Amino acid sequence: MKKGKEVPYSLGDNFHFIYANMWAYDKSLIFYGFAEIIFNVILPLCTVILPSVVVGLLERQAGIEKFIQTMVLVFLVYSIVSAVQTFLTSRNRNQYIDIRLNFFSIILFEKCFSMDYGQLEKEKTREELKKSGDSVYGNWQGLEGFMHRNVSLLTNVLGLLTYALVVGWINPVFLLLLLVLSVIQILVFHRAKLYEHKQKNEMSGIRVTQGYLQEQAFDLKAGKDIRLYQLDKLIGRVYAAANNRLKKIKGKIRGVYYVNDIVEILLKFLRDGLCYGYLIYLLMHGLPVSDFVLYLGIVGGLAGWMMKITEDLSEIGRCHYMICDFRKFCDIKDTFSHKSGRELEEEDMALDIVFDHVSYQYEGSSDYVLKDISFHMGKGDKFALVGVNGAGKTTLVKLMCGFYQPTGGRILINGIDIGELNIENYFKQIAVVFQDAAVLSFTIGENISGVPGSKINREELDHAIELSGLKEKIDGLPKGTGTYLNKDMEESGIQLSGGELQKLLLARALYKKAKLLLFDEPTAAMDAIAESELYEQYQDLLRGRTALFISHRLASTRYCDNILFLENGKIAETGSHESLMKLNGRYAEMFQVQSKYYKEEEDETEESMA
Numbered sequence: 281m282k283k284g285k286e287v288p289y290s291l292g293d294n295f296h297f298i299y300a301n302m303w304a305y306d307k308s309l310i311f312y313g314f315a316e317i318i319f320n321v322i323l324p325l326c327t328v329i330l331p332s333v334v335v336g337l338l339e340r341q342a343g344i345e346k347f348i349q350t351m352v353l354v355f356l357v358y359s360i361v362s363a364v365q366t367f368l369t370s371r372n373r374n375q376y377i378d379i380r381l382n383f384f385s386i387i388l389f390e391k392c393f394s395m396d397y398g399q400l401e402k403e404k405t406r407e408e409l410k411k412s413g414d415s416v417y418g419n420w421q422g423l424e425g426f427m428h429r430n431v432s433l434l435t436n437v438l439g440l441l442t443y444a445l446v447v448g449w450i451n452p453v454f455l456l457l458l459l460v461l462s463v464i465q466i467l468v469f470h471r472a473k474l475y476e477h478k479q480k481n482e483m484s485g486i487r488v489t490q491g492y493l494q495e496q497a498f499d500l501k502a503g504k505d506i507r508l509y510q511l512d513k514l515i516g517r518v519y520a521a522a523n524n525r526l527k528k529i530k531g532k533i534r535g536v537y538y539v540n541d542i543v544e545i546l547l548k549f550l551r552d553g554l555c556y557g558y559l560i561y562l563l564m565h566g567l568p569v570s571d572f573v574l575y576l577g578i579v580g581g582l583a584g585w586m587m588k589i590t591e592d593l594s595e596i597g598r599c600h601y602m603i604c605d606f607r608k609f610c611d612i613k614d615t616f617s618h619k620s621g622r623e624l625e626e627e628d629m630a631l632d633i634v635f636d637h638v639s640y641q642y643e644g645s646s647d648y649v650l651k652d653i654s655f656h657m658g659k660g661d662k663f664a665l666v667g668v669n670g671a672g673k674t675t676l677v678k679l680m681c682g683f684y685q686p687t688g689g690r691i692l693i694n695g696i697d698i699g700e701l702n703i704e705n706y707f708k709q710i711a712v713v714f715q716d717a718a719v720l721s722f723t724i725g726e727n728i729s730g731v732p733g734s735k736i737n738r739e740e741l742d743h744a745i746e747l748s749g750l751k752e753k754i755d756g757l758p759k760g761t762g763t764y765l766n767k768d769m770e771e772s773g774i775q776l777s778g779g780e781l782q783k784l785l786l787a788r789a790l791y792k793k794a795k796l797l798l799f800d801e802p803t804a805a806m807d808a809i810a811e812s813e814l815y816e817q818y819q820d821l822l823r824g825r826t827a828l829f830i831s832h833r834l835a836s837t838r839y840c841d842n843i844l845f846l847e848n849g850k851i852a853e854t855g856s857h858e859s860l861m862k863l864n865g866r867y868a869e870m871f872q873v874q875s876k877y878y879k880e881e882e883d884e885t886e887e888s889m890a
């Protein structure tokens with residue numbers, strides 16, 4: 281396997297990609313990154329300079345007053361440098377988390393929400409998506425890991441070059457003292473950890489919410505509805521609110537850790553002061569200066585710097601591959617126009633649809649699902665699409681939605697090739713009820729309207745609920761349309777039955793006031809009464825709009841102007857219910873089989889009642 285093929289971007293490319301985006305997101309990230317590197321090196325330098333200053337003073341036999349003054353000054357400088365370094369590390373760490381969550385993760389979300397649905401459905405894309413998701417998950421891997429590791433590498437390289445004399449002194453006399461100081465430090469740290477642990481429950485609750493919302497971005501079922509009902513904004517808001525809550529908790533935890541950091545600095549200050557004091561004491565009692573300096577040198581950790589550089593390099597390599605995964609996914613090309621393309625006229629109440637010799641073959645499949653399909657749905661027409669399982673009905677609907685590009689032929693919407701349309705503008709004009717439609721675990725009102733509670737048009741919401749037959753159910757709920765669905769977001773959320781869910785999906789399609797409505801088995805889960813009531817109302821519900829619906833219950837086709845009977849990927853018969861019955865072909869055969877079944881069912885019911 282050629283390596284060049286596997287890794288589409290060089291390390292330099294990725295370096296540029298990350299830092300150009302950091303620059304675009306927040307220029308201060310670069311400056312603070314450099315500042316951290318400098319202070320990371322200055323800090324140990326201070327600890328090297330400190331003893332040399334002490335040696336200089338002693339060698340020059342400075343007076344005690346001058347000595348104390350200089351010591352205080354040096355320790356003061358050291359403390360300031362240390363505090364600044366701690367601040368920079370903490371700031372950068374949080375800023376890198378911020379850019380990962382609020383910039384790079386959003387790029388990934390947006391890509392998932394907006395990319396061609398047909399592309400998102402492919403297995404290969406889904407694998408790439410999984411890998412890409414990993415690259416924005418966690419602090420020490422992928423994109424964020426790359427930022428941390430670059431700072432660490434540059435620090436260690438600079439440190440190695442300049443930190444020739446590592447200052448430190450370990451003496452058995454001090455071992456006990458150091459242990460005591462370490463225990464104090466551990467206790468303070470433990471307190472901070474305990475506090476963090478206490479926040480875990482709330483944090484994991486928020487993370488479950490975030491996880492659920494992230495799943496919606498990756499979920500195929502949700503993907504269709506997110507596009508068609510522009511739910512990305514609603515999800516985005518809830519995600520941002522969860523992010524903010526998490527940010528607040530993290531801020532409090534950071535505060536506790538900051539106290540810990542300050543205690544750590546003070547203890548370090550005390551520890552170093554005692555070490556140096558002792559060395560000075562020894563020096564003043566006969567320890568040669570050369571030994572003194574030597575001791576300081578050997579405590580140094582050149583080996584430590586080296587080890588860290590090795591570790592950084594290997595981690596940067598790992599992160600680089602993950603950035604490649606991220607970029608590969610984000611660079612997947614769309615075949616539809618998303619931000620550009622032609623927009624449909626606003627004034628139209630309905631759309632005109634032409635399938636002109638359309639064929640379709642799924643990638644990797646040897647057969648065509650649809651072959652040479654041609655028909656014309658004029659503005660306001662109501663069509664039924666029928667056929668046996670697997671005939672290609674859903675595929676045809678997905679083509680009409682703009683989820684797939686036809687393999688052959690053209691689809692014209694108001695005379696414009698669907699490939700030339702701004703597909704996002706087109707999505708806004710259509711409503712689809714899929715067999716496997718997804719609802720979000722938000723409120724009923726938000727699910728129907730696709731907007732946050734405060735922005736819902738109450739009158740239109742009530743109207744859509746009434747038309748869909750869901751009014752009685754919602755009136756019986758204490759929180760009405762403010763009731764949450766499922767339990768992902770709210771403990772008191774409710775579970776709708778299959779039929780109720782279909783009514784809710786219908787209400788959503790009606791609320792949208794779409795110009796083209798597509799129903800894929802919209803009543804499959806409804807009881808016979810609800811179904812017949814709905815069909816009775818269809819003419820009124822869809823007046824003036826173009827509509828196509830798939831139903832296996834052929835009784836429903838009577839309400840349509842035209843029926844397309846699909847068989848083996850072709851339109852085998854087309855016409856009104858009456859004309860197809862007269863033709864006495866496949867449609868009539870299917871209808872008679874169903875009528876017989878209904879008749880038998882009716883007889884059985886009558887017998888059991890007798």
Ligand SMILES: Nc1ncnc2c1ncn2[C@@H]1O[C@H](COP(=O)(O)OP(=O)(O)OP(=O)(O)O)[C@@H](O)[C@H]1O
Binds near residue numbers: 642643667669670671
């Ligand atoms: N994403 C896909 N990749 C490959 N093949 C697919 C895909 N989706 C559907 N097919 C195949 O295309 C054919 C038509 O499927 P489609 O779902 O369009 O049929 P249908 O008429 O809607 O069926 P049903 O009445 O059962 O809902 C089936 O053989 C199916 O296996």
